Amino acid sequence: MVDKTVKIWDINTGKFIQTLETHSYKFSLIIISNDGKNLAIGSGEKTITICDIDTGKYLQILEGHLSEINTIAFSPINKTLATASVDRTVKLWDVGNSKCLKTLHGRTDFVHSVVFSRNSQILVSGSQHGIRLWDMSSGECLTTLHEYKDWLYSLALSPDGNWLACANIGNENNIIRLWRVNSLNVRNDNTAPDKILQGHTDSIWSLAFSPDGKTIVSGSSDRTVKVWDCHTGKCLKTLLGHTRPVLSVAFSPDGQLIASCGGHSIIKLWDVGTGSSRQTIQEHACYIIAFSPNGYILASGNTSGIVKLWDVRNSECSATLGKYGQPIISITFSPDGETLACGSFDGTVNLWDINTSKCIRTLQGNIGSAWSLAFSPDGQILTIGSNAETILLWNINTGEYIKSFKGDRPYEGMNIKGVTGLTPAMIANLKVLGALES
Incomplete structure (x- = not known):
């Protein structure tokens, strides 16, 4: 009945x-x-x-x-x-x-992930439906790798520059795709992945490579953390202990620890060698985490808009970096470990001095939600991936906006004002594809 x-x-x-x-x-x-x-x-x-x-x-x-x-x-x-x-x-x-x-x-892209290539010449962005490779000098989109039915949410490039990984959220699959970077033809949109990692039973929210680039860790809505061998594609370990979806994972710089967090108010530190839980840090609903380059500090951003710095050696909070009022959705350290960049849901990006715990600069201006942050290898440029369908580059020393990247749309700049015979749905679709009505 x-x-x-x-x-x-x-x-x-x-x-x-x-x-x-x-x-x-x-x-x-x-x-x-x-x-x-x-x-x-x-x-x-x-x-x-x-x-x-x-x-x-x-x-x-x-x-x-x-x-x-x-x-x-x-x-x-x-x-x-x-x-x-x-x-x-x-x-x-x-x-x-x-x-x-x-x-x-129809199609529109929210940029959820951005990473630099090792030589800083190419920027890789992950959005709802695919991966784009951008030429840093010209701002040209070199290629789009595949389009998927479900949303591409997490993207990672191995520190040695050899592997590119992506994972999706949605109802179609729960897999990780791996490409060997040297096998990518930037003019070929249909380059198949070299490895497909299967084992999660729900959406994959976060990926992180080990410092040596040989393993990758993933966090999923199935409440597990998995460690994978990049070369064989096999799952080496499944780490159990979370009771809510795992939203962020990170490797320590020495490759000995994995940090993971989720929506159940804890951060867990795992021993990579044994797979055992080494420490549990009590925190508010944590969304994003990142290790400092020296591995001594773990930064966390939570859904209440609070950023905290934790001493990995004793699990104590060493600093609280203000309160945004909006959820912290992205966080990253500069290569020298002196600056922490934090992005919020309302599009504000703050730069913090780690030594003084003071905000040294605020970046604002048509950012949209700052879903992803990445420093250039020399630490001079901060890249922001936003839900405004745009990647923005900023000079962190001056706070000046440098330029933005945006994928080409087939009707970019075409004025459809006064055109007859178009239904409201057609007009909406044309605008998404770049048309104007002015």
Whole structure:
């Protein structure tokens, strides 16, 4: 019998927790938020319902799609909900106020990851649907490696410059793709990966190479951390202990430790050799972590907008670098370890002096959410990957904006004002592809 209810169970104890009364007989999918507090229900009646798991109460009903909902994903910080529909649009929602932040018609790219090549001549960016290689001198997009059905979220380049890795989030697969960099033909858009690493059972949020470039570590929504051999593609170790999705992983500079964090208020330090948990640091819901170049400091950014510096030797907090008010979504040390760059959800990027714990510079200006940060090898340039579909380069000494990279769109600059016969959907699609109406 169809009764319009959703029942929630504890999978560890088998205990029944809650029954949620719904308004629809047709459920297309049900997703739990990364912090385990909310439930998103997609229906065949074009709506998404957000429920509180503890109380069973409805929090929001999101309306705007024109057809059945077929994909739902919470952002790692649970602030934004992405939904895809049979109407061929993807909508981004503010979970707090039910507002639709953006509707994506056809293709559009949010840059989630940026890394420099070893010689600084090429910048690699990862976005929703593929990997782009950019010429640093000209700003030209050299090539786009593949396009995927699910969102490319994490990207890593090995320190020796030999391996490029990417991982996706979504419902299609939970694999890591590895390319040998010297085998990439920058004019060939269809270069197949050299290795495919399989073993995770849910979305992969973070990747990090070991200092020697021989192994790679991954963090996933399946609550595991996995260590892989790049040359064989085999999983060497699976690290268990997280009870929420693992959102960020990092290797220590000496390759002896792995740090991992997730939405359950802890950071774990693992012994690479044994796979055992060496330390557990109690922290607020942590989104992103990074080791300092000397390996003594671990920086963490959390969903409350707080950045903390931890002494790896004793797990004590050595400094708190202000409070942004917006979730910290990217963090990286300069090559000399003297400066920490932190990017927030509202697009602010702050540069901190590690020795004095003072903010030495704030970068602002049409950044969008600063999803990824990378210093050039000489530490003079900071690259920001944003959800404004753009990669921005800044001089960190002067705070001056240098230039930006943006992929070519087929109708860039074409004015469609006054053109007859176009439906609203056609106009929206043309604008996404670069057209103007002015």
